[in-house]
Amino acid sequence: MSKKVFVLDSSGIIGGFISGEFSNYTTSQVVTEIRDIKSQLFLQEALENKQITIMEPGPEDIKAVEEVITRSGDLLRLSDVDKGVIALAVYLRGDNLSPTLVTDDYSIQNVLMIMEIPFKSIQTRGINDVVGWIKFCKGCKKTYPSNYQETDCEICGSPISRKRTRKITK
Numbered sequence: 001m002s003k004k005v006f007v008l009d010s011s012g013i014i015g016g017f018i019s020g021e022f023s024n025y026t027t028s029q030v031v032t033e034i035r036d037i038k039s040q041l042f043l044q045e046a047l048e049n050k051q052i053t054i055m056e057p058g059p060e061d062i063k064a065v066e067e068v069i070t071r072s073g074d075l076l077r078l079s080d081v082d083k084g085v086i087a088l089a090v091y092l093r094g095d096n097l098s099p100t101l102v103t104d105d106y107s108i109q110n111v112l113m114i115m116e117i118p119f120k121s122i123q124t125r126g127i128n129d130v131v132g133w134i135k136f137c138k139g140c141k142k143t144y145p146s147n148y149q150e151t152d153c154e155i156c157g158s159p160i161s162r163k164r165t166r167k168i169t170k
């Protein structure tokens with residue numbers, strides 16, 4: 001059985017997720033997305049304690065992700081950072097590890113379901129429970145659960161808007 005590892009996107013880090021039992025990974029692009037002091041300190045401590053490793057996917061892993069999202073129609077919804085973090089999971093899976101991506105981003109979760117990469121949601125219950133409305137950032141297009149209380153994006157500070165979602169079933 002391949003060894004379980006976690007890959008964190010910015011929502012995973014902001015949500016304060018670090019596995020004590022399994023290895024945690026993220027990309028340098030995700031690190032630069034972390035703007036709030038509390039999350040920066042959390043990440044800094046995890047790095048110092050060697051609880052999380054920063055690793056970059058290879059160009060072929062990014063290409064594999066781009067091929068999938070071009071076909072699925074998720075291309076415009078995903079940032080380079082999002083693509084990078086999915087590609088890191090693809091890379092780790094190719095290295096005979098069993099990655100679970102920690103993310104609250106519905107667009108990322110949608111792509112992960114297509115690519116059969118497990119994911120774990122921190123603040124919400126995952127894409128299959130979502131019907132109706134989701135909120136999204138007008139700036140960086142980050143998606144938030146419909147019960148997200150803040151009016152500004154926790155990543156880039158732009159205003160949050162909302163849109164209707166279709167229910168996505170497996």
Ligand SMILES: [Zn+2]
Nearest residue numbers: 137140153156
């Ligand atoms: Zn934003």
